[in-house]
Every structure is written in structure tokens, then in C-alpha cells.
Amino acid sequence: MTPTITAFESSPDRGRGLARDMRVRWAFEEVGQRYDVRLVSFAQMKQPAHLAVHPFGQIPTYEEGGLALFESGAIVLHIAERHPGLLPEDPDARSRAIGWMFAAVNTVEPPIVERSMAGVLERDEPWYEARLPMLDERIRARLGQLSDRLGDSDWLDGAFSAADIMMVTVLRRLDGSGLLEAHPSLPAYIARGEARPAYQRAFADQLAVFARAQAAG
Amino acid sequence: MTPTITAFESSPDRGRGLARDMRVRWAFEEVGQRYDVRLVSFAQMKQPAHLAVHPFGQIPTYEEGGLALFESGAIVLHIAERHPGLLPEDPDARSRAIGWMFAAVNTVEPPIVERSMAGVLERDEPWYEARLPMLDERIRARLGQLSDRLGDSDWLDGAFSAADIMMVTVLRRLDGSGLLEAHPSLPAYIARGEARPAYQRAFADQLAVFARAQAAG
Numbered sequence: 001m002t003p004t005i006t007a008f009e010s011s012p013d014r015g016r017g018l019a020r021d022m023r024v025r026w027a028f029e030e031v032g033q034r035y036d037v038r039l040v041s042f043a044q045m046k047q048p049a050h051l052a053v054h055p056f057g058q059i060p061t062y063e064e065g066g067l068a069l070f071e072s073g074a075i076v077l078h079i080a081e082r083h084p085g086l087l088p089e090d091p092d093a094r095s096r097a098i099g100w101m102f103a104a105v106n107t108v109e110p111p112i113v114e115r116s117m118a119g120v121l122e123r124d125e126p127w128y129e130a131r132l133p134m135l136d137e138r139i140r141a142r143l144g145q146l147s148d149r150l151g152d153s154d155w156l157d158g159a160f161s162a163a164d165i166m167m168v169t170v171l172r173r174l175d176g177s178g179l180l181e182a183h184p185s186l187p188a189y190i191a192r193g194e195a196r197p198a199y200q201r202a203f204a205d206q207l208a209v210f211a212r213a214q215a216a217g
Numbered sequence: 218m219t220p221t222i223t224a225f226e227s228s229p230d231r232g233r234g235l236a237r238d239m240r241v242r243w244a245f246e247e248v249g250q251r252y253d254v255r256l257v258s259f260a261q262m263k264q265p266a267h268l269a270v271h272p273f274g275q276i277p278t279y280e281e282g283g284l285a286l287f288e289s290g291a292i293v294l295h296i297a298e299r300h301p302g303l304l305p306e307d308p309d310a311r312s313r314a315i316g317w318m319f320a321a322v323n324t325v326e327p328p329i330v331e332r333s334m335a336g337v338l339e340r341d342e343p344w345y346e347a348r349l350p351m352l353d354e355r356i357r358a359r360l361g362q363l364s365d366r367l368g369d370s371d372w373l374d375g376a377f378s379a380a381d382i383m384m385v386t387v388l389r390r391l392d393g394s395g396l397l398e399a400h401p402s403l404p405a406y407i408a409r410g411e412a413r414p415a416y417q418r419a420f421a422d423q424l425a426v427f428a429r430a431q432a433a434g
Binding site (some may be wrong): 073074 | 268272273274275283284285286287288290291292294295298309312313315316318319320322323324326327330331338339342343344347348351359362363365366
């Protein structure tokens with residue numbers, strides 16, 4: 001059975017691949033699993049039919065037969081557990097890779113999302129400019145620690161894994177912020193991810209959704 | 218081999234069980250696995266020996282033989298995968314439980330941490346009072362969605378699982394905020410978790426650490 005995921009009908013990132021369906025698309029492409037995409041509007045995301053699959057009204061979701069999942073990290077892990085190639089076979093290395101998946105969404109991503117949200121929701125507030133250096137500093141601290149650990153390794157822990165899918169897509173959200181450049185190993189790490197054929201196929205597919213929405217709109 | 222975790226030498230929560238080692242202690246108690254605890258000071262957490270285990274300089278960590286893990290969600294999942302009782306045996310139900318573990322740390326916890334951090338880092342800033350209703354509203358939205366999904370179920374998805382360990386401990390961080398009370402199913406859910414003997418043993422053990430630190434200090 002072909003799984004179906006959800007993605008934005010018209011992504012606010014204008015096709016830059018920053019929405020969380022990109023992680024899932026990339027994982028599917030790495031393992032060679034076909035998938036269908038159901039596009040949802042912002043209005044649909046808050047309606048009962050979508051909330052039945054995603055209680056918090058977001059994308060992506062994953063449906064296959066009777067199984068419905070939400071949370072991009074959980075979906076990527078689900079794909080990685082059912083296909084070879086995205087998790088190490090050694091049990092300890094596998095646990096470490098899953099640890100990095102949690103680190104990506106729980107330790108690295110939150111201050112990045114916080115900065116993005118402030119830019120959308122608080123840009124006109126009198127405190128926005130005063131708070132921005134504090135938000136940047138929280139991200140810089142995480143990037144410094146991540147860069148220290150990555151060193152001159154190609155990937156987070158040995159071979160490329162689902163952890164790198166999560167971390168590269170989290171870091172890409174800083175594109176244009178100017179924060180990555182202080183740690184040259186991080187843009188190089190992102191570039192290694194983006195150079196993978198599976199990434200490029202996934203990116204093209206999500207960009208095509210946006211291009212069609214633009215043409216229709 | 219007995220695993221060793223790390224916890225705060227002197228927890229800033231004053232023994233209320235809000236630090237992230239509580240999740241791991243609770244999981245160990247549920248499955249009946251003995252464990253050792255190594256206490257670390259805030260200064261030690263930023264030193265190379267600790268950063269070698271936790272690149273972001275936090276607690277908890279998990280060490281067993283040659284394996285070192287960090288991220289509370291990943292550690293609880295590791296324990297749940299190696300002992301019966303914390304994850305459903307049905308593969309679909311297991312994937313859903315892991316999905317809820319990600320939701321706890323990636324969707325529910327970030328706005329809660331954000332509010333706590335503002336209370337510590339920005340309490341004296343001129344914008345603190347003006348921003349607080351916005352921070353509260355973000356949490357309220359999540360709590361409403363979580364409460365809608367939980368309904369009158371005892372646990373998130375069928376039987377008690379590692380997902381409930383994560384979600385209950387995340388929600389407990391709102392203790393004293395007044396935000397939980399609008400959704401009576403949530404305090405009741407937390408209370409069901411706290412009533413479990415394994416929770417109580419874990420809570421007593423982390424409280425004893427704080428009590429000893431107080432007596433010594």
C-alpha cells in the first residue's frame with residue numbers, strides 16, 4: 001500500500017523546502033518508497049477531518065492502511081524502521097542516531113522556530129529589535145555546540161542516517177539569517193545533504209507543488 | 218551492566234521533579250531496571266568530560282558499556298525498546314506511541330519551555346508583562362488540542378506507555394502556572410501518572426538528591 005502524506009496547499013516558504021513535509025519526502029526518496037501527497041489549506045488544517053489525523057492541526061501526517069501518524073520526526077523514524085538504509089544496523093549506533101533525531105527537533109529546532117515566529121508575530125512590537133540579539137544568541141550557542149561535535153565529519157555519527165535528514169532540514173530553516181556562516185562546517189554539512197540525489201528529487205517535488213499553486217492562483 | 222544517568226547536583230526546581238532526569242527515572246522504575254546516577258554541577262556540564270557525552274551540555278545522559286546517549290526522549294525510547302511494558306507490541310500502536318513521544322517534546326514542550334525561560338531571563342525586561350499573555354495563549358492552544366484528543370481516555374493511546382511518561386512530565390512543568398485548570402482532563406491525566414508506584418519511587422529518589430544537597434549546602 002502506498003502511504004499518503006499531507007503538505008501545505010500553498011507553502012508559506014514559497015517552495016524553499018522549509019516546511020516539514022520536506023523531511024518526510026527526503027526519507028521516502030532515500031529508501032525508494034513511492035508516496036502520495038494530499039494538499040491541505042490552512043483552513044482545512046483546523047477542521048475535524050484533519051484534526052482526526054493530526055491533533056495539533058499541522059502538517060505533515062502519514063497514513064497507510066489503518067495507521068495514521070503525525071510529527072515529522074516520528075514519521076521519518078517510522079520510514080527508517082521499515083526500510084534499510086536510514087538507520088545503522090548496530091544497536092548502539094541505531095540508538096545514537098535516534099538520539100540525534102530527538103536532538104534535532106527538541107534542542108536545535110526550538111530556538112530556530114522561536115526566532116522565526118518572533119519575525120512573523122512580533123515584528124511590529126516595540127521590543128522586537130531589542131529581543132532579536134537574545135534570540136540569535138540562543139541559536140548561536142546551539143550552533144557552536146553542534147559544530148564542535150560535528151568537527152570535520154561528513155555526518156553526525158558515522159554514515160548518513162535519518163538523523164542527518166532531520167538535522168539538515170532543521171538547520172536549513174536558518175537560511176538567510178546569517179547565523180550559519182560563523183561555523184563553516186555547518187553550511188558545508190547542509191550542502192552535503194542538499195547534494196544527495198534523494199534530497200534533490202524531494203526538493204523538486206515540493207517546489208512543483210508551490211509552482212502549480214502559483215500558476216493556479 | 219547497570220546503566221548510569223546524569224542529573225543536576227542541585228536541581229533548580231528544588232526537588233519538584235521537573236528536571237528531565239525524572240522522565241528517565243520513571244521509565245527505569247516502570248520496567249524494574251536498576252540504574253546509577255552521577256550528579257553534575259552546572260560548571261561540570263559545560264566541561265569537556267560532560268560535553269563528550271552530551272554535546273549541548275545538559276542532563277540527562279545515559280551510559281551503558283560503550284553506549285552514550287543524550288536527549289530524554291531518546292533515552293526513554295531506548296529503555297522502552299529494551300524492556301517490555303512501555304511500548305505496545307502491535308507495530309502500528311508502537312509507531313503511534315513513538316509519535317506521541319515526539320509530540321510531547323517537539324509540539325507541547327517548546328512553548329512551555331519558552332514561557333519558563335522568559336520568566337527567568339526576561340522578567341525584568343520592560344516587555345515581559347506585555348508578552349506573557351501571548352506566551353500563555355500559545356500554551357493554551359496546545360493544551361486545548363491535547364485535551365480534545367485525550368477526551369475521557371486514561372492515557373494518550375490505549376494502555377499506558379512511554380508516551381505518557383513524556384507527556385505527563387512535560388505537562389507537569391506547568392504546575393503553578395494556572396494554565397492547566399481550564400482543561401480538567403489534563404490535571405486528571407497528570408494525577409493518574411503521578412499515582413503510579415513507579416512514578417512515586419522515581420519522584421522520591423530525585424527529591425532525596427535535592428534534600429541531601431540542601432543538607433550539605
